Amino acid sequence: MPWIQIKLNATNENAEAIGDMLMDETGALSITFLDAKDTPVFEPLPGETRLWGDTDVLALYDAEIDTAAVLAQIQASPLLAKDFAYKVEQIEDKDWEREWMDNFHxxxxxxxxxxxxxxxxxxxxxxxxxxxxxGLAFGTGTHPTTALCLQWLDSLDLAGKTVIDFGCGSGILAIAAIKLGAAKVVGIDIDPQALQASRDNAARNGVADQIEVYLPQNQPEGLVADVVVANILAGPLRELSPVIKSLMKPQGQLAMSGVLDVQAEGVADFYRDELDIDPIVEMQEWCRITGRKRS
Structure with missing residues (x-):
């Protein structure tokens, strides 16, 4: 049977609350979050949402619902402005699991x-x-930020080197580094769920013995690497610049992404005191910043 989808524009501050309201008060059958660049953000466990940028909330309903009544309920919610933006669509019936799988190549x-x-x-x-x-942890290669980091890793000679994946998520960059020749990779993430995803994916790829993963507070003292890659966001890249720089050996290389084109120079400025910064590379409004630490 067909379905009705209502798409609401939200922010990273109120998206989760709006999603809860749509499920609890309007009878939505499922909720999906999309970032402002139309990139799927897999729905996390309660209390573990880490949405980034402005967010759209997609609510799926049975086609028999009274759409006007649902919209009136939504409009009455204090979570949304009176003139909130929305879009109503009829969605054809599909094998959704097969549709989802077919999108990944x-x-x-x-x-x-x-x-x-x-x-x-x-x-x-x-x-x-x-x-x-x-899966649940961010990082499958479909987003430009991940693609930019993967391309950079592919361009390096990683034979025998130690790599740190700062904000490892699914472990995609860590595993790629190992398969590209790195001797050892350390993944660091604030989310225990991401660490488990990295472990599982490393085991699936037969490289579990070459990767170590840590919460920041548990990482080894004095940890440094030949190569550091950090695919996170502009704010943390600025705020954590002293930490990230301290993880690099002299002459070590760094790649950062999760940065929009309008943010890139500002982020790079936080690293110029210790790094020689390369020309910034852009893909679909997202940027990669790379550089080498001076001796």
Missing amino acids: PMKFGERLWICPSWREIPDPTAVNVMLDP
């Missing part, structure tokens, strides 16, 4: 590296293949 990054979902055939068995299925 093997993707190539740089010259050697492929990210492949488990249900697809590997395009090039001789390439560097990372098997990774979309």
Whole structure:
């Protein structure tokens, strides 16, 4: 049968509360969060939402609902402004699991590296293949920020080097670094769920013995690496710049993403005191900032 979808514009501050309201008060059957760039944000466990940027909330309803009554309920909520933006659509009936799976294909990054979902055939068995299925922790290669970091890792000679993945999420960058030749990779994340996702994905790729993951408060004292990659957000990249720089060996290399084009120079300025910054690379309004730490 068909479905009715109502899309509301929200912010990272009120999106979760709006989602709860739609489920509890208006009878929504499911809630999906999308960031302002139309990138899916997988729905997390209660209390663990980490949405970034302005957020759209998509609510799915049975086609028999009284749409006008639902919109009136939504409008009466103090969570939304009186003139809130919304869109109502009829969605055809589909095999949603198959539809979701069909959206993910093997993707190539740089010259050697492929990210492949488990249900697809590997395009090039001789390439560097990372098997990774979309899941709760951020990072599948579909977003420009992840793609930019994967391309950068593919361009490096990582043989024998130590890599730190700062904000490791799903572990996609850590696993790619290992498969590209790194001797050891350390993943750091504030979310225990991300650490578990990184462990699981590393085991799935046969590299569990080469990756260590830590909450920031548990990471080894004096930890440094030849290569550091941080695919997080502009705010944390600015605020944590002393921490990130301290993780780099002299002449170590750094790549940062999760930064919009209008934010890139400002973020880079927080690192110029210790790093020689390369030209900034842009993809679909998102940027990668790279540099080398001076001796």
